[in-house]
Amino acid sequence: MKLSTKYIIIILLSILIFPVSFLGVNFLYYLVIMQLADFSPEEYYAPEEIEETWVQEIQSLEERATQDITSSLRDVDRYPESVIFWVKDNGQLLMSNHPSKDWSEEWNVSSLIRHLEEDRGEEYFTTSAYLEGAEDSGYAFLQIPSSYLETNIGVGQYQYSTIWFIAIGSFWFLFIYISWLFFNRTRKRLVRMQEKMETNENQLIPSKMKIEKDDEIGQLEHSFNQMVNQLNESHEKEKHEAMIRKRLISSLSHDLRTPLSIMNGHIHKLNQYDLKDDMAESIHVINEKIVFLSELIDNLSSFTVLSEGKLPMNKRQTDITGVVRSSLIAWYPVFEEQGFEIDVDLQESISWNVDEMWFRRILDNLLQNVLRHAAGGKYVSVRTENEKETTVLKIQDRGEGMQKPSKKSGAGIGLSIVDMMLEQMDLEKRIFTGTSGTTITILPKEN
Known part of the structure; x- marks a missing residue:
């Protein structure tokens, strides 16, 4: 249903x-x-039966003498705690067994009925029948406590x-x-469906649901299972494509190194000759492109190995300020040759649990990006600062910002490698970029 x-x-x-x-x-x-x-009828009496019995009893007293009638009425003990009145046609009270009332006064029928109603309230049941005797006639009243009047129901x-x-x-x-x-x-x-939809780090794709009923929720569960099948197929396809892509990158990296090495040898050989200025400039451009391609191949190889988790990592407590100083000493002549203003402030010491070789690679990639993409600003700053009780490392330039394409922009593999290495060493980077420059902050991950 x-x-x-x-x-x-x-x-x-x-x-x-x-x-x-x-x-x-x-x-x-x-x-x-x-x-x-x-x-038991001795305890409870039906009103209809009382009325019928009272009429029959009064009829049995008709045509008798007044004294016999009053004597018979006084002897009536059929109903417990009952009160009996016999009122003459002219209102004279002929008989009453009421023990607490002075009946010396004369009554008419209407005043007696009114008196009975006021006197009994809802506590008494009253019925009457006309009694015609040999000498006197009038109405005979029977009054019974309501507590004795009930039907079986x-x-x-x-x-x-x-x-x-x-x-x-x-x-x-x-x-x-x-x-x-x-x-x-x-x-x-x-709720069970919601729990299935919520994934965790150990399960990227939710598991299928068991369909118990073929109702609206059952149809929704069926659609959910279809979605899970599609996600599994897509995930398997993505894994297959990633494997093909990694193999292709590995093969290309290996195949490209040989011709690049040969080209680099010939460039070195040509530089030994006395060339004209325009030819020398062309040789310089070719050499830069060869160096760029070599770096790109290295990044591709590193990216492939990192993504497969095959690059060995040896984490230990390391003095980061010492590693930064060592890297800057190697890069200082390069920046100075390009006319950069170099601002270094490493007064705040940093000690992180990292792989020193990986961290040097991160610094090299970031400084190389400054040299390649922010050369117009002619400024690089490397400093350590305290932010919210945490010491961080900041690298800043005054280029045109990351939102503006650079003539030397690549596929962003260098920054991807930086992200992957930082992730595996429980670090993270935050980037603030604008038209006045870019600031990259490296700090431990927040728990």
């Missing part, structure tokens, strides 16, 4: 639950108490009312429980 159908049924039940349960429980309740109720209702409340409460509780069960199961299925 579809969820929408179940939901509509619950709505209909919520509308009908009160009238249906009330009528149904009442019907069953009366059937039950009719079977359970067994009461009425008494059953009084004694078994708890059953009625339990039945009504059980019926409504059952409806509430069924509704809760429906919504709780629906919620659990949705």
Whole structure:
């Protein structure tokens, strides 16, 4: 059954639950108490039976003498605590067994009835019958305490009312429980799907769901499984393509090194001749491109090895300021030759758990990027600073920013290698770039 159908049924039940349960429980309740109720007529009397019996008894006294009638009425003890009045047609009170009232005054019928109503309130039941005697005639009244007037059903209702409340409460509780069960199961299925959708670092693609029902959520689970299949196929395809790409890069790196070495040898040989200025400039440009290609091949090889996790790493506690000074000594002549202003401030010492060779490679890539892409600013700054109780390393230039393409821009492999090495050494870099320059900050990862 579809969820929408179940939901509509619950709505209909919520509308009908009160009238249906009330009528149904009442019907069953009366059937039950009719079977359970067994009461003695000496304790409880039905009003209809009292009226019928009283009329019959009064009729049996007709045409008798007044003294016989009053004597018979006084002897009536059929009903406990009953009060009997016989009022003459002209209002004269002929007889009363009421023990606490002075009946010396004369009454008319209407005033007596009014008096009885005021006197009894809701505590007495009153019935009357016309009694015509041989000498006097008038109305005979019978008054009985209401506590003795009940039918079997009425008494059953009084004694078994708890059953009625339990039945009504059980019926409504059952409806509430069924509704809760429906919504709780629906919620659990949705939560289970949400848990499947949430991936973690050990599981990039969620696992399939077990389809239990063919309803709307079941169809959603089926679509989710189809999505998982597509993700698995895409992931396998991506892995296959990555493997092909790595093999291609490795092969190209190996194949390109030989011709580049030959070209570099011939360039060195040509530089030994006395060439014209334009020829010498051309040789210089060719040499720069060969160096650039060699660096690119090295980066490609390093990227491939890093991505496969095959580049060995030997992490130990290292004085980073010492490594930075050593790298700057090697790069200082290069920057000075290009006319760079070099600003170095390494007063704050840094000690990180890193691989020294990897960190030197990171510095070389970053400084090489400054030389290649920010040469227009003619400025490089390397300094250590305290930021939020953490000592960081900053490399800054005054180039045109990373958002503007450089004539010597490559595929960004150098920065990718930097990111991968920093990631594996639990470090990170933050970049702030603009038209006035770029600042790269290296710092430990936040836990």
